[in-house]
Amino acid sequence: MILLFCILPVPSAVPMKKIALVYTLGGRYDEILPPLWALALATYMRQAAPGIKVDILDEQVLGAKRLAGLLARRYDLAGFSPVTQTYGNVLKFARVAKKNGSMVVFGGHYASALKKEILANRGPGSADYCLDAIVCYDGEKALHELARGTPFGGIKNLVYLTPGGQLAENPVEIMDFSRLPPVDYTLLDLERYFKIQERKMGKLGIGRTLSFIAQRGCKWAAGAGRCIFCGIQTMGGVRCIPPESAARQLSSLYRKYGVRHVYEAGDDYPANPAWLREFSAAASRLKMPALEVYAKATTLNPANAALLKAAGVKYVCVGVESFSDDILRRLNKGASAAVSRRAVSVLLEAGLIPNTALILGLPGETRETLSLTLSELKKIGLPPDCCQRTCLNIVAICPGTRLWQMLLEKEPKYRGQDLPDSHELRLDYLKHFCEAGEADLEAALKVFSNYFAARAKAGRPGRGKAA
Ligand code: SF4
Known part of the structure; x- marks a missing residue:
């Protein structure tokens, strides 16, 4: 529920030092793959802002307990990309991140499709406040601007609530995909994934x-x-x-x-x-x-x-x-x-x-x-x-x-x-x-x-x- 007649908290616009991109489970998965969306964002950030530490926290390899423990280490920002099957679980970890002082941002198709509903039910001023903003469409530049401490009003593709509780949808900018840096898969320990794949999918000849x-x-x-x-x-x-x-x-x-x-x-x-x-x-x-x-x-x-x-x-x-x-x-x-x-x-x-x-x-x-x-x-x-x-x-x-x-x-x-x-x-x-x-x-x-x-x-x- 949005509290329309009070001033809602807006995260302070200060440059960040440490960001977590969080992949959570939901439903049953046989195939363990490094999360491509997180790798693409982390690759972009390393090139655009090498001074900012970006960790990819993946429940597939960490397990739920360790993931929650890592999120408690006070990241400046925690980013999630929920899908229908994972959204409930994403909220659990978003609450952990928010409780520990992180700015929490969602991206991806699910959050973009339900931006109004999610901000009303989980945004600032709601009874379950665990989210600050949603990035629609391409997330690379928006994440960079958030990390630089740019105020929400100046970040393309961002959707959020104004201090008065109104939904604000910033203009959309679509990136030139051909100019993005190639995804750097070494940002994750690939051998760790390959071992799990071998255990779960090896019998199908896939690893x-x-x-x-x-x-x-x-x-x-x-x-x-x-x-x-x-x-x-x-x-x-x-x-x-x-x-x-x-x-x-x-x-x-x-x-x-x-x-x-x-x-x-x-x-x-x-x-x-x-x-x-x-x-x-x-x-x-x-x-x-x-x-x-x-x-x-x-x-x-x-x-x-x-x-x-x-x-x-x-x-x-x-x-x-x-x-x-x-x-x-x-x-x-x-x-x-x-x-x-x-x-x-x-x-x-x-x-x-x-x-x-x-x-x-x-x-x-x-x-x-x-x-x-x-x-x-x-x-x-x-x-x-x-x-x-x-x-x-x-x-x-x-x-x-x-x-x-x-x-x-x-x-x-x-x-x-x-x-x-x-x-x-x-x-x-x-x-x-x-x-x-x-x-x-x-x-x-x-x-x-x-x-x-x-x-x-x-x-x-x-x-x-x-x-
Ligand atoms: S519209 Fe395109 S992306 Fe969507 S389900 Fe059909 S083929 Fe797939």
Whole structure:
């Protein structure tokens, strides 16, 4: 609750000496990766303000107790980038940081989408004051200005409450992504991550893995083709690192740190044909880690699949979501089941491994559409190596998505909330938008998982026939 008639505390504008960028857990994760957002910000800060110490505190390697202990060491600023699954946990650590005198700042898609609600419920003057400001869109310059002690009013991309309790949204500045320094992965102890990966993912033949991003933004997200479950907050279209530079940076991860697998976080990797051609030409001349990229089914064709293959791409995660045309129409994806099937076969013919991303419980889901999706999947008969690691989830209703808006129209009780009960939210969503109930979705999730597991097992030496 905002106290409108008193003067709210505004953190004093003094230059800082010590900053923590904090990654917290939430939900269940099998894959342990160094947090790319924190590495990118820390790299920028080291170049822009070498006198300021920036620590990346990662719960994945530290554990909750040690992380809380470190946050108690009085950082001038603690920065977090919550997502739907981690937001509750982020608040716990934000309270620790605030109690110990830090300025607390959130960034990322979740905080940007719920900026008003978060500042009202957690900002200065609220009963749970643990946050001072939110950075929307690019965070590099805003963090630098905060660290220099620039008053809030002079920092682009910053959203905060004025001393009178009014929401202030500063002008937005989009950075030239191609001019940012390459991410310095040595700011973290990579071997520590690789050891945990080996323990958790080694059986899948995946280790020494990092994430990387050469393209920020998605060309579909800002327009009519935005998927209704997409929560990204985007400005400035798609911004890319020059293709040759991206290839060189990836190759240096292979040579310098022995990285063997890279998750490329771009949203539709082959969407820019000219960029992909140059990247592929440069990468094909270099030693590269195996790349895993995302692609829209509608973007894939034999020509760009061949370029991906030549560039060292091994896995392509295709957003299939469902094989029901009725559901796909409601998603605004512009893809049909036939387009998804064709995309999968294009990838297989090019010698790439498709990971078919499926979401159970999308609007219009029924027991029949769940059965249809499973039977279509069986008809495709994905080879075993396509079933090792799958992207299979029950739909999550995330702030900033069209789905979230649709639910709020039906259930106004969620307006103003920044931390709704996720189970209640799911039940309300299913009540309004799906014929399939929660039990149907949980059962289907098991059936799909078992199907993928059986096929993957069949591919291992000495095993029987595929399911
Ligand atoms: S879900 Fe992915 S492909 Fe769809 S609009 Fe969002 S970023 Fe783009």
